[in-house]
Amino acid sequence: MSGDLQVNKILGAVLATGLVIMGVKLGAEAIYHREAPEKAGYHIEVADTGGEGGAAAAVDTPPDWGTVIPTADIAAGEKTFQTKCTSCHNNANGGPNAIGPNLWGVVGRPVASHPGMDYSDAMKAHAKEVPNWSWDAIYAFLGAPSKVVKGTKMTFVGVKKPEDRINLIAYLHSQGSTGYAVPAPNPAAASEGAAASPAAAEAASK
Ligand code: HEC
Structure with missing residues (x-):
């Protein structure tokens, strides 16, 4: 009888120990599980580091070309071209591909x-x-080349600031594209694009 009791006591102790271990394990798992989603949700943003914010690129509506091109700063656009594009592009009439x-x-x-x-x-x-x-097509492409043409060989982050991009496009237009018409101004259409209106307003006020 007392032997059985002894066995029961030992079994009880073993069981209790087992429960404690299980408890610790469950507790630990609960802690790990709480950490896990944080790690799973963590990812690295690479694409938008070169710009002034990815959100701005998403709502990057083209400006009213008839309003902004006649008042654009072509000299500023040329400077942008010289600093950002000439490492890969020649733009002389009859010049080579690079x-x-x-x-x-x-x-x-x-x-x-070409x-x-x-x-x-x-x-x-x-x-x-x-x-x-077209005006809109080149504006979109130069803002985020690899987003607009996924898989393009043009490994260039883009010219994010609408004003810089407009000046650059005005310069490109002056280099052999003057036969491509500037549309008539249509400011009403431009004001529909929230992102375009500040640039258009700024350009128009110059
Ligand atoms: C690192 C090199 C590199 C830089 C810098 C670069 N480009 Fe490009 N660009 C390319 C390559 C390569 C292509 C061809 C892309 C393809 O085939 O996917 C290209 C294509 C283009 C095209 C399409 C032309 C066509 O014939 O269809 C335009 C427009 C353009 N680039 C403008 C620019 C402008 C403007 C800049 C400066 C703001 C610039 N690129 C900076 C390498 C570059």
Whole structure:
């Protein structure tokens, strides 16, 4: 009898110990599980580091070209071109392709059309959707090249600031694209785009 009691006591102690261990384990798991979602939810944002904020790019509506082009700062646009584009692009009339295609007359030009340039498949596919570098098309592309043409060979973060991009496009237009018409001003349409109106208003007030 007393032997059985002894056994029961030992079993009881073992069970109690087991429960304590289980309790500790469960507690520990609860702690780990609470940490786990934090790690799973943590991811690194790479794409938007070069800009002034990814949110701005998402609502980057083109300006009213008829309003902003006549008042754009072409000299400022040329400076942007010299500092950001000439490492990969030549833009002389009849000049060569470099890492990127020659950009003489690029505004309004058919996409992926410069002779001798080995365009990426992504850019060739883009040409089927967007046939030419219209004002809006080049504005979107130069704002975030790899977002607008996923897989493009143009490894360039983009010109984020609308005003800088407008000046740059005005400069590109002056280099062999003057035959591509500037549309008539239509400020009412521009004010529909919240992101465009400050730039347009600023340009118009110059
Ligand atoms: C690191 C090199 C590099 C830089 C810097 C660069 N580009 Fe490009 N660009 C390219 C390449 C390469 C292509 C061809 C892309 C493809 O085929 O996917 C290209 C294509 C283009 C196109 C399309 C032309 C066409 O014929 O369809 C335009 C427009 C353009 N670039 C403008 C610019 C402007 C403006 C700048 C400066 C703000 C610039 N690029 C900076 C390499 C560059």
